[in-house]
Structures are given as structure tokens and as C-alpha cells.
Amino acid sequence: MRKLQFICLAAFAFLYSNTTFAQENEATNYDQGFRLGFGVNGGIPTDNDYRWSLGGDVRLQYDLSKRTSLTLTTGFTNLFMKDQNGVEVKDLGFIPAKAGFKAFVWEDQFYVLGEVGAGFAVTNGYDDTTFLWAPGIGYANKYIDISVRYEDYNKFNTNQVALRLAYGFKL
Template sequence: MKNLVIKKTFIGTITMLLFSILTTAQEQEKYDKGFRLGIGINAGVPTNDPYDFNLGADARLQYDLSKKYSLTFTTGFSNMFVSGDDNDLGYIPAKAGFKAFVLKDQLYLMGEVGAAFAVTNGYDKTSLMLSPTIGYATDKIDISLRYDYFNDFPIEKNNSIKEGLGLISLRIAYGFKL
């Protein structure tokens, strides 16, 4: 019974979202659709031990569906630094998402989902990556705050190794039309 309610809610939400996008797209037919590229740096604080901080760089390709809605693809390289003798965790994120401007075409909400490919220090596991974001963008500058969740990266909890790493990051980027 629960699964049926969840499925109906999910289908209803997707239907309303698609209807909203199509309606908005029809109202804004004169908007110049196209690609944008953003190059950014990000720094963050992991929410779990043994990691101390995260530093990375990324590139985000964005396709504007309308003035308010965009599709995104983000990749780059980030490193989770660990103090002491433990190994750092470097990874390459590959995420696709949806961006919606909610206030004066500058404040936006974005959700991305993808994978984080560990590439350093002998750790070779790939993790699902979920990234809700809130940001502010102008024609050239993009500043955002996001939460990343990695379901398969190791953490320390109660003196044992578990999985499920969280990260809060600030991203500053320069963007331009292609």
C-alpha cells in the first residue's frame, strides 16, 4: 500500500513539473536557448570523520531550456584531505541535474545526481552522489552552497568504518555563453 502511494505521488510530481516546464517554455518562446560553461573552485567541510576539508575545481556545462530552467552536467576533481597517516580521498564527480531560477532570474535551486569516482591512494570504489544546491548567479558570476552525499565513501563512526559521507561546499565560478 505504501509503495503504491509513493509511486502515485512521484508520478504526480513529475507530471506537474513537466507541465510547468512546457507551459513556461511556450510563454517564453523568444528566449535565446543555448549552452553556457562555468569554471569554478569549491571548498567544503565534510560532516564525517576522518576527513578535515575538501578542495576542488569543476566545469559545469549548462543548457538553458528557458530563462528560468536549465539542464546541467558537472565534472571536475576534488580531494578530501585527512590529517595524520591516513590517505586523502581524491575523486572525479560526474553529475547531471536540473536548475530552476526562483527569484528575479538570479537566485536558483538545483538538484544533481551522478557518481563520484575515487582515483587516489588505492581506493577505487565508485559512489552514488546526490547534490541539492542553492545559488546566486549573474551573467558572469555564480556563487552556490551545496550539500553532497556519497553513499559508498568510507567514514569513521563509533570507532568502526561505515559508509555514507556528507559534505557542505561553497562554489565560486565564472560563467559565459558558448
């Protein structure tokens, strides 16, 4: 697990440093601004306690340059539990609040994204908050954003691989 975290962090740092130098000249010619996106998420948890997840999100993105952006993401995610030895266990619903950095690395459409934040449990008697981090890769054009991410929830004792399909537009 620690090895995967280190590899994701190292890849993110390399890609960030690789794209930073190329942006100096084009940043002065780029119209900075905000974008707003609405997404649907589905995921497969990597442990045996949860069957699948489903959620929705809203992402505010501020474009620093043509290839770099800051993001704020929130929404709702539900982790659907498996029955434990014939005993029905309640699902876990939570609100994620994440800040991130997006860097376009190929043809201004393919990107890497790193997000960190917190997940606030809000359903079925769960009363916990977890640190979460989520590296991902994706494709975006003027309106459509499709991404795959790994998302780790420390205190919820799980993580997942999730697919996000979103519609976005410039504000």
C-alpha cells in the same frame, strides 16, 4: 539522514512544478543555448574522518528557457583525511560526474539545483565508485555563479556542505 533526503527531494519537486507553468509563454521568446562555467569548490565534511575538501569543476549548462536549465558537471575533488590515532591516512581524491536540473525561482538570479551522478576514486590506492547526489541553492548573473550545496557520497561514507565560486559565459 533519510528525513533530510526526503525534505530536499520534496522541496526540489515543489519548486520545479511551481516554475514549470510560469515558463510556457516566455520559452518561445527566449534564445536557448549553452553556457560553460569553471568553478572552485571548498567544503566541510559532516563526519569525523575528513577535515575539509577542495576541488575544481567544469559545468556545461543548456538553457531550456529563461528560468530552467540542464547541467553536466565534472572535475576533481580531494577529501583531506584526519590522522586516525596517530596513524597518517591517505586523502581521497575523486572525479565527480553529475547531471542536474537548475530552476531560477526569484528575480532570474537565485536558483535551486539538483544533481545526481557518480564519484570515481582516483588517488592513493582507493578503487571505488560511489553514487552521489547534491541539492543546492545559488546566485548567478551573466558571469558569476555562487552556490552552496549538500553533497552525499554513499560508498565514501561521508557527505559535505560545499561552497562553489564560478566564472561562466555563454558559448
